[in-house]
Amino acid sequence: MSQFAAKANKPAPVQTAISDEAWAKRLSTIANDARMHEDNINLSSRSAAKVGRAMLVVALVFLLVSAVGAFSISFGHALAGIEIGVFTVLAVALGSLFWVMVFHALNAGWSITIRRQLENMASLVWIPALILVVIAIVEVASNGVLLEWLDPSVREGNHLIEAKAAYLNGPFFVVRVIVYAIIWVVLSNRLRAWSIKTDETGDRSYGRKARFFASFGIPFFALSLTFCAFDFLMSLDYRFFSTMWGVYYFASCALGAMSAIVLVTALLRTAGRLQGLVTEEHYHDMGKLMFGFTVFWAYISFSQYFLIWYSNIPEETMWFTARKELGWNWLFMVMCIGHFIAPFLILIFRGIKRNPKILAFMGVYMLVMIALDMAWIILPMVTIGEAKALDVPGLVIYAAGALGIIFLFGWFVSMKVTKSPLIPTKDPLLHEAMKHKNYV
Amino acid sequence: MTSLLSQAADYFPMLVRKPAPRFVSESGARVHGIVAEFTEVPAVFHAAEHVRDAGYSKWDVHTPFPIHDMESAMGIKTTKLPLMAGGAAITGVLTAIVLQWGTSDILYPMVVQGKPYDAWEPFVPIMFELGVLFTAFMCLFGMLALNGLPRFHHPLFSHERFLKVSDDRFIIAIEADDPKFDPVQTRALLEKAGGTHIALIEDAE
Numbered sequence: 023m024s025q026f027a028a029k030a031n032k033p034a035p036v037q038t039a040i041s042d043e044a045w046a047k048r049l050s051t052i053a054n055d056a057r058m059h060e061d062n063i064n065l066s067s068r069s070a071a072k073v074g075r076a077m078l079v080v081a082l083v084f085l086l087v088s089a090v091g092a093f094s095i096s097f098g099h100a101l102a103g104i105e106i107g108v109f110t111v112l113a114v115a116l117g118s119l120f121w122v123m124v125f126h127a128l129n130a131g132w133s134i135t136i137r138r139q140l141e142n143m144a145s146l147v148w149i150p151a152l153i154l155v156v157i158a159i160v161e162v163a164s165n166g167v168l169l170e171w172l173d174p175s176v177r178e179g180n181h182l183i184e185a186k187a188a189y190l191n192g193p194f195f196v197v198r199v200i201v202y203a204i205i206w207v208v209l210s211n212r213l214r215a216w217s218i219k220t221d222e223t224g225d226r227s228y229g230r231k232a233r234f235f236a237s238f239g240i241p242f243f244a245l246s247l248t249f250c251a252f253d254f255l256m257s258l259d260y261r262f263f264s265t266m267w268g269v270y271y272f273a274s275c276a277l278g279a280m281s282a283i284v285l286v287t288a289l290l291r292t293a294g295r296l297q298g299l300v301t302e303e304h305y306h307d308m309g310k311l312m313f314g315f316t317v318f319w320a321y322i323s324f325s326q327y328f329l330i331w332y333s334n335i336p337e338e339t340m341w342f343t344a345r346k347e348l349g350w351n352w353l354f355m356v357m358c359i360g361h362f363i364a365p366f367l368i369l370i371f372r373g374i375k376r377n378p379k380i381l382a383f384m385g386v387y388m389l390v391m392i393a394l395d396m397a398w399i400i401l402p403m404v405t406i407g408e409a410k411a412l413d414v415p416g417l418v419i420y421a422a423g424a425l426g427i428i429f430l431f432g433w434f435v436s437m438k439v440t441k442s443p444l445i446p447t448k449d450p451l452l453h454e455a456m457k458h459k460n461y462v
Numbered sequence: 463m464t465s466l467l468s469q470a471a472d473y474f475p476m477l478v479r480k481p482a483p484r485f486v487s488e489s490g491a492r493v494h495g496i497v498a499e500f501t502e503v504p505a506v507f508h509a510a511e512h513v514r515d516a517g518y519s520k521w522d523v524h525t526p527f528p529i530h531d532m533e534s535a536m537g538i539k540t541t542k543l544p545l546m547a548g549g550a551a552i553t554g555v556l557t558a559i560v561l562q563w564g565t566s567d568i569l570y571p572m573v574v575q576g577k578p579y580d581a582w583e584p585f586v587p588i589m590f591e592l593g594v595l596f597t598a599f600m601c602l603f604g605m606l607a608l609n610g611l612p613r614f615h616h617p618l619f620s621h622e623r624f625l626k627v628s629d630d631r632f633i634i635a636i637e638a639d640d641p642k643f644d645p646v647q648t649r650a651l652l653e654k655a656g657g658t659h660i661a662l663i664e665d666a667e
Contacts, residue, residue, distance in 0.1 A: 327583070328583055328586065328587075332583070334575075459530075459531075
């Protein structure tokens, strides 16, 4: 009996896959690898500023144009342009968080050398999150700029809003947005902090912590993303509802982050960094994921459209008739051809996925398509009462707001890149990423 | 044409008269080829590179498990199967387009739920499904046609030691149909590459 008691009281030994000596040996092998040279895995702020400063100037000019438009022409139109940009960069940031968590949860080896850049973009989620909190407060304070249901005169005696009032009300809306922001910032910052601590200490237990944390973070991430898409995008028309909506926005997130990481690593390679660390083998896999999520987006958005078209229920179909019949059908065609058919036929080729430059170009192209997708969601609700869908001043305001936010985010990314080594230098699986190869 | 016939012969040997054997063993049987055994992955990998560099085309490496990058060591070109599958996908989508528009818009226009005759929305799932179906069939049957499977027997199975290939041996087999095949020189090549238990395989009729 005492034997059993003694056994039960013994602390369980920490199980590690390899011994400490083997781990130390692996670390020194990696540290002595020519590819781990200081110049290859660090970017000085001087080199980053070359791209970063230009983006900041462009962003400020665009945001100035947007602000002028807001006060001289229409605050609502300017806000719509800003929201297009915010939801594009939020897609990139949240998608990066998604990939980081999935890579941790699945213990992925090949992606270690691109993970730091994903962590950087994910930890910048505070920018779109902060803007969203501000937008939410402004919307509530001004009784609804884009969100019609915040307007008391619309709410008055409106049965649909009354039925949804437990969810669609100003105070709860602001509280929800703040909760989303906290979830995203905590998830992304913890994962990045542990990754950097592993670099500094070589303690491989952080990887295990991150894996546990990421696995439990995924449901929080999924719910917060879904409800955020409901709150800001679906509720633009309070009558409309689609159970696919969260997945629809998530498709843009996963695709946007893959496009952005291809672009960022390709720029770093052009600057002479990450040589031999992010190779065409990694681009092949990133290209496959881009291709996969292009198809996923098409599958989700067509399923949503198809069911609404077939069932023909007024409060659902009006979402599409408001767009297709009132001057936005061209954007529908752009989405069909530009967001699915063209990239499908381009990304399907192996040679294109293995060419970093062409794939980076496709990354920029897909980011533009995601921004246009956000425009397809947001803009028709702004112009619905107006005779013409699009005029030149309107177009300038939308484009200025969207591009201003996107380039501002780009400037923040260029700053963040310089803050830490470009890859996790002591990750337990780094050796797998360094010899990654596709055998197909 | 001849290659098509030889592929057909894999499935229907009774239809094709085999050409006279280039090499005959002492007992008078047709020679299938020469096999050599290896015991380690690097050895068979480098031996494969030797055989490739010697210019052989009709030969194969048999291993108990997949060896990464063996295709480059053997000089195997990328398969044509993806192109064939792509062609099948396009055929499938076109079939769906023709069948659906042809019947519900042109031949027998019929009102279904008040939807337009030529609405593309209901056709998309069929286009997708037929595209996938044709592609899947082409992948399966194209693969079988390209690698000559299934087959009832292979001359290598008559070689007792060949069965070790599913256990602990790596075997290179060079076929007598190879234009570069020569009983003496091929054996010398395999010996030089480090092969053991080199044996001539007879094709039992």
